[in-house]
Amino acid sequence: MQRGCxxxxxxxxxxxxxxxxxxxxxxxxxxxxxxxxxxxSDGIPVMExxxxxxxxxxxxxxxxxxxxxxxxxxxKAVSPSLCDGKSSVYSCRAGFLNYAVPIVIQGNLLxxxxxxxxxxxDMEEECMRQKAAEMGFAPERFLxxxxxxxxxxxxxxxxxxDFLKRIAGALSEMAYHNDQNLQESRKIGRAAHSxxxxxxxxxxxxxxxxxxxxxxxxxxxDQADSQAQHKMKNLLxxxxxxxxxxxxxxxxxxxxxxxxxxxxxxxxxRKLLNQTVAGIKGCVPDIGTRIEIQIDENVPENMLGDSGRxxxxxxxxxxxxxxxxxxxxxxxxxxxxKVSYAAMLILSIExxxxxxxxxxxxxxxxxxxxxxxxTLEREEGTELGLSLVSLLIRQMxxxxxxxxxxxxxxxxxxxxxxxxxxxxxxGI
Numbered sequence: 001m002q003r004g005c006x007x008x009x010x011x012x013x014x015x016x017x018x019x020x021x022x023x024x025x026x027x028x029x030x031x032x033x034x035x036x037x038x039x040x041s042d043g044i045p046v047m048e049x050x051x052x053x054x055x056x057x058x059x060x061x062x063x064x065x066x067x068x069x070x071x072x073x074x075x076k077a078v079s080p081s082l083c084d085g086k087s088s089v090y091s092c093r094a095g096f097l098n099y100a101v102p103i104v105i106q107g108n109l110l111x112x113x114x115x116x117x118x119x120x121x122d123m124e125e126e127c128m129r130q131k132a133a134e135m136g137f138a139p140e141r142f143l144x145x146x147x148x149x150x151x152x153x154x155x156x157x158x159x160x161x162d163f164l165k166r167i168a169g170a171l172s173e174m175a176y177h178n179d180q181n182l183q184e185s186r187k188i189g190r191a192a193h194s195x196x197x198x199x200x201x202x203x204x205x206x207x208x209x210x211x212x213x214x215x216x217x218x219x220x221x222d223q224a225d226s227q228a229q230h231k232m233k234n235l236l237x238x239x240x241x242x243x244x245x246x247x248x249x250x251x252x253x254x255x256x257x258x259x260x261x262x263x264x265x266x267x268x269x270r271k272l273l274n275q276t277v278a279g280i281k282g283c284v285p286d287i288g289t290r291i292e293i294q295i296d297e298n299v300p301e302n303m304l305g306d307s308g309r310x311x312x313x314x315x316x317x318x319x320x321x322x323x324x325x326x327x328x329x330x331x332x333x334x335x336x337x338k339v340s341y342a343a344m345l346i347l348s349i350e351x352x353x354x355x356x357x358x359x360x361x362x363x364x365x366x367x368x369x370x371x372x373x374x375t376l377e378r379e380e381g382t383e384l385g386l387s388l389v390s391l392l393i394r395q396m397x398x399x400x401x402x403x404x405x406x407x408x409x410x411x412x413x414x415x416x417x418x419x420x421x422x423x424x425x426x427g428i
Contacts, residue, residue: 012040012103012111014182015175018047024167025050025113032160033150034099036115043075046111053117055096055145074098082109087165089157092116094142095123095131096149097157101164105175113164118157119149262395266420267307269334269345270295276311277332280318289322289330289353296335300343302420309392310415314347316389317411321351328353328408343419352408361409365402 013021021038029036029050037049077090078100087101098116102109125143132142217232224232273293280291314332321330331350336343356364368390393400398415 010110010179010182012038012175013046015105015110015178016103016171022047024171028113028160028164028167029115032163034115034152034157034160035117035150036113036164038111039114040111041109043112049115051117051150052115053145053148055094055117055149078112078114082112085109087161087168089116089154089161093131094135094146095128096120096146097152097154099157099161099164101161101168103168103171103175105172105179110172110175113168116157117149119146119151121151121153262306262309264304265307266302266304267310268302269299269310270301272307272311273314273332273334276314276318279315280322289326289328291318291330291332294331294333296333299334299336299345300419300421303343303345304418304420305345305415306396309396310345310347313389313392313413314349317349321349321354325351325353339416341418342416345413345415345417347413347415349411349413350405350408351410354409355407356404356409361402361404368400368402 025036025038025047028034033051035049035051035053037052038046040046074092077092077098078088080088082100082102085102085104085107087099089097089099092098096116097118097120099114101113103111103113123146128143128146129139132139135142217235220232270293273295277291277293318330329350329352331348331352333346333348333350335346335348337346338344390400393413393415396415398413400414401412403410403412
């Protein structure tokens with residue numbers, strides 16, 4: 001058989017549902033009484049065969065070498081048929097009929113129906129005794145085992161195989177159409193993956209260039225007059241927002257590709273919050289917002305958790321606040337509540353200048369509660385950052401709440417962490 005050229009190997013069950021193959025195999029076996037099994041292109045059974053007997057094992061009295069000889073002879077007999085892509089009916093070395101019906105797609109062997117174990121009407125016992133002697137089997141045991149096999153004429157076997165050929169032809173047509181769809185799907189998948197890699201690399205380069213540009217503006221600001229300094233501060237503020245949006249795009253792409261991974265490390269929440277606030281002030285110097293950090297005494301000195309993600313969440317909320325509500329105060333509070341062996345870290349970010357109407361608050365609460373990757377596909381600007389915050393918190397088995405106070409809005413984040421005492425996580 002002239003084999004077609006394929007870029008990648010396709011498994012039989014990728015193109016034909018295993019349940020369909022099982023129904024055909026069992027139905028054919030029930031109708032004809034013949035043994036049958038479906039194998040892939042490497043000769044490996046897709047499922048357990050139907051109506052097969054342990055003839056070789058029983059006749060050979062458990063001799064493994066004799067069984068291997070039978071299997072080798074059968075494979076030699078069936079191999080030419082599979083290579084040509086043509087069905088065949090052949091006699092095994094014991095004289096019993098077997099068959100092979102290939103399933104072919106575009107010149108490529110996809111799998112086969114193999115079976116048989118049929119004793120023909122003209123096989124006399126004396127003939128079978130001679131076969132047993134030639135093969136080194138005990139004649140009486142050979143005969144006892146052979147009597148259990150199905151008895152059919154050769155024409156009946158051929159008719160059954162012809163019927164199976166038609167089924168294999170129909171499966172080949174089905175496999176061809178499924179293969180076209182699969183190849184198109186994989187082509188689209190590869191194109192989408194290439195596009196995603198391109199956007200991801202572009203976003204990373206933009207992030208790097210934005211950082212360099214912001215550093216350059218900061219250096220020039222010290223040498224400029226008061227009017228230019230005011231304009232540069234606005235540029236830095238806008239640049240910080242764009243930088244944050246580029247970070248959100250990178251995070252979204254990773255999340256949609258399933259590449260987001262959480263890590264655990266020992267960290268100090270006091271240092272983490274101070275570093276995060278310092279980073280905000282470094283990106284947006286002389287901001288009109290005063291940021292204060294308050295840590296309760298009950299917060300452990302060290303905890304085990306994903307400090308990088310926690311810092312990322314706090315950073316996104318702060319960036320959103322200082323760029324859209326630059327006047328007023330922000331108070332970051334950290335508290336801790338023990339629940340069994342876990343230390344529930346409670347972070348609240350109070351933004352005095354963020355005043356929301358009842359309708360706006362309800363929208364944000366619903367948005368943060370139900371945001372998903374499907375939601376992200378429709379988001380723009382800062383809303384993308386808020387959705388990512390919600391998704392990251394959920395990945396860490398936490399939750400976020402939004403409430404209005406007399407002055408401003410409060411975001412409360414609750415995350416399960418482990419307290420670290422003496423270098424090990426408490427409770428483990």
